[in-house]
Amino acid sequence: MKAIAQEKYGEMALADVAQPVCGPGTVLVRVHAASINARDWHLMRGDPYLARLTMMGARRPRTKVRGTDFAGTVESVGEGVERFQPGDEVFGDLGDAHGAFASYVCAPAETIEFKPAGIGFAEAAALPLAGSTALMGLRDVGRVRPGSRVLINGASGGVGTYAVQIGKALNAHVTAVCSTRNVGLVRSLGADEVVDYQEQDFSRTPSSSVPSFDVVFDLVGNRSLRDLRRVLAPGGTLVLSGGGTFGGRPSLVGPMRLILAAQVAARFSRLRMVVLAVPPSRALLAGLRELVEAGRLTSVIDRTYPLDRVPEAIAYMEAEHVRAKVVITV
Incomplete structure (x- = not known):
């Protein structure tokens, strides 16, 4: 079968590889679309370097074929699988x-779920990691309820575009932070307030008018812990997730610095801070499917390849300020 294979860090190419053979409890899916996440860039580059020694492979990648999010048609099912059958989307x-x-x-x-009715494979492939992160971050970790005040820093990215919509589906008051060119997009997704970070610093308004948020969902890692805590209401929750940039390129430097600072602060204060780790979950996928089918959630796609x-x-993800999702058609 055709696949994008990686023999060394920094390079990928189309290649012929063996078709996977499924065992008990697994499902073989013919892929129609996949989507790119920040972690694909980091893994392709072998970034951060230390991770090569612990997870990725010191000299060359242990995993040859990248990509985690997909949508397609069930080709066959392994022993013990009863929920799915060939032909299911x-x-x-x-x-x-x-x-x-x-x-x-x-x-x-x-780790799979039925594709939401009424959308294509490209829109479905965009959902899994980014949508699950947004849903878990706001609903499960942030415990957003009707009337909650939510700040989303990085609202025009893959997770952010879903987070704005999920926040509104949970009947929260959503303030979204993004760049000038994305203000219209984020507003169209339902944000109650939009802060253009190129014109306004959400943490630097006069102290008497600094808003207090019940949940601050940081998806960029470009602000200090002090900035984020300054706008967090007493008893509120700081949720950290996502990549970021350093020196103009995707990097984990900013997020890691923020996470380390928050972990130290949490030990010596009452700060409720959660660093999201989102494992594949059919329950989260089912939640996303329900939101899509209810008309409360849609995928925003920047480009398809x-x-x-x-x-x-x-490379486009690396060089450009990508909005929402980039999807691969297979």
């Missing part, structure tokens, strides 16, 4: 297994 997240930039994937049945242009798509 599904979407899912391969997590640490990877392999979505390919013609076929073999996924555990517990065919499978053989995955390297170009990842």
Whole structure:
């Protein structure tokens, strides 16, 4: 089958690889679309370098085929799988297994869900990781309720565009932070207030008028812990997730600095801070499907690329300020 294979860090290319063979409890899916996440860039580059020694492979990648989010049609099911059958349209997240930039994937049945009715494979493939992160961050960790005041820093990104919509679906008051060119997009997704960070610093207004948010959802890692705490209401929750940039390129430097500072502060104060780790979850995918089918959630796609242009798509993520999601059609 065709797949995007990686033999060394920094390079990917279309190649012929063996089709995966599924065992008990797994499902073989013919991939129609996949989507790119920030972690695909980091893994392709082997960034951060220390992770090569612990997870990725010291000299060369242990995993040859990248990509985690996909949508497609069930080709066959392994022993013990009763929920799905050939022909079902599904979407899912391969997590640490990877392999979505390919013609076929073999996924555990517990990490896939029926594709939401009424949308295409591209829109479904955009959902898994970014949508699950937004849903878990706001509903489960942030405990957003009707009337909650929510700040989303990085509202025009993959997670952010879903987070704005999910916040409104939970009947929260959503303040979204984004750049000038994305103000219209974020407002169209339902944000109650939009802060253009190129014109206004959400944390630097006069102290008497600094708003207090019940949940601050930081998806960028470009602000100090002091800035974020300054706008957090007493008893509120700071939720940290996502990539960021350093020196104009995608980097984990900013987010890691923020996470370390928050972890230290949490030990010596009453700060409620959660660093999101979102494992593949059918329950989260089912929640996303329900929101899509209820008309409360939609995927925003920046660009689409065919499978053989995955390297170009990842380079676009590296060089540009991408809005929402980049999708691969297979």
